[in-house]
Amino acid sequence: MTQIIDGKKISAEIKDELKEQVAAYREQGIEICLAVIQVGDDPASSVYVRNKKKACEYIGIKSLSYELPARTTEEELLSLVEQLNGRADVNGILVQLPLPEQIDEEKVLNAISPLKDVDGFHPMNVGALCIGKKGFVSCTPAGVIQLLKRSGISISGRECVVVGRSNIVGKPMALLLLRENGTVTVAHSRTEDLKAVTRRADILVVAVGRPQMITEEYVKEGAVVIDVGIHRDENNKLCGDVEYARVAPHCSAITPVPGGVGPMTIAMLMKNCVESVEIQKASFVERAE
Numbered sequence: 001m002t003q004i005i006d007g008k009k010i011s012a013e014i015k016d017e018l019k020e021q022v023a024a025y026r027e028q029g030i031e032i033c034l035a036v037i038q039v040g041d042d043p044a045s046s047v048y049v050r051n052k053k054k055a056c057e058y059i060g061i062k063s064l065s066y067e068l069p070a071r072t073t074e075e076e077l078l079s080l081v082e083q084l085n086g087r088a089d090v091n092g093i094l095v096q097l098p099l100p101e102q103i104d105e106e107k108v109l110n111a112i113s114p115l116k117d118v119d120g121f122h123p124m125n126v127g128a129l130c131i132g133k134k135g136f137v138s139c140t141p142a143g144v145i146q147l148l149k150r151s152g153i154s155i156s157g158r159e160c161v162v163v164g165r166s167n168i169v170g171k172p173m174a175l176l177l178l179r180e181n182g183t184v185t186v187a188h189s190r191t192e193d194l195k196a197v198t199r200r201a202d203i204l205v206v207a208v209g210r211p212q213m214i215t216e217e218y219v220k221e222g223a224v225v226i227d228v229g230i231h232r233d234e235n236n237k238l239c240g241d242v243e244y245a246r247v248a249p250h251c252s253a254i255t256p257v258p259g260g261v262g263p264m265t266i267a268m269l270m271k272n273c274v275e276s277v278e279i280q281k282a283s284f285v286e287r288a289e
C-alpha cells in the first residue's frame with residue numbers, strides 16, 4: 001500500500017511545536033519579530049504574504065508589515081532593508097518575490113543581513129549549507145527533509161535523485177540530502193536519458209516546474225516520490241510536476257498536490273524565524289560582517 005505523506009498534518013505538528021518554543025522564549029522575555037516587505041500588489045504575492053502573517057499570528061511571532069507601492073525604487077527598498085538590518089527588535093526580514101522590474105532582486109536579497117535572512121537565500125547561508133555550518137536553510141527543501149524524517153523514511157545510504165537545479169529548490173535540496181548521507185544525483189534540462197537516471201532513485205524529488213511531467217516510466221517500483229511542483233491544470237485544479245494518479249500505485253510513499261510539500265514551506269519559514277534567536281548568536285556570520 002502506498003503511504004500518502006500528509007504535509008498538512010506534519011506542518012501543523014511543526015507549527016504547534018514552534019508555538020510552544022515561542023511561548024518559552026516569551027517567558028524569558030524574548031519576543032520574535034518578522035518583517036515582511038511586499039512591493040506592489042501582485043495577487044499571488046498578497047496571498048502568500050497574508051498566509052505568512054497568519055502563521056506568525058498562530059505561533060506567536062510578531063509580524064511587521066511593509067506594503068510598498070509598485071513604483072518603489074531600488075534605493076528606497078535597499079534603504080528600508082538597511083534600516084531593518086539595524087533594528088535589534090527585528091529577527092527576520094522577508095522580501096516577497098517577485099519584485100517589480102526596476103528593482104534588482106539579487107541586489108536586494110544580498111542586502112538582507114545573513115543573520116536575518118529567514119528565506120535562506122543569501123550567499124552566506126547557501127555557503128554555510130554547502131560546508132555544513134549553521135545558518136538559515138531555504139524553506140521548501142528544508143520542508144522536504146522534515147516530510148521524509150517525520151514519515152519514517154530513512155535517507156542515509158539511499159539513492160536520491162533531485163530533478164531540478166534551481167538556487168531555491170534543486171541545489172539546496174541536493175545539499176540537504178547529502179547532509180543526511182544520501183547518495184545524491186542532480187538531474188536537469190541537459191540530463192541525457194532522464195528516465196534512466198530517475199529510475200535509479202529510492203527517493204525521487206521532483207522540482208522541474210513542468211505540470212505532470214513525471215509519469216510512472218520515470219519511477220522505480222517502490223520508490224519514494226516527493227513532488228515540489230505547483231501548477232493549475234486546464235480545469236484550474238492544483239497539480240504537481242508528477243502525474244499523481246499514474247505514479248502513486250508504484251510508490252512506497254508519495255506527496256500529493258495540494259497537501260504535500262506546499263504547506264511545509266511556511267512552516268519552515270516559521271521554524272527559521274524561531275531559530276533566528278540562536279543563529280543571531282552564532283559566530284560564523286559575525287566574523288564575516
Ligand code: NDP
Pocket residue numbers: 140163164165166167168169170187188189190191194207208209210228229230231241261262265
Ligand atoms: P525553476 O524553473 O527555477 O527550475 C526548474 C529546474 O528544472 C531547472 O533546473 C531546469 O533545468 C529543470 N528542468 C526544466 N525542464 C526540464 C526537463 N524537461 N528535464 C529535466 N529538468 C528540467 O523552478 P523552481 O525550482 O523554482 O520550482 C520548481 C517547481 O517547484 C515549480 O513548479 C514551482 O512552482 C514549485 N515550487 C513550489 C514551492 C512550494 O512551496 N511547494 C516553492 C518553490 C517552488 P535547467 O537548470 O537546465 O534549466
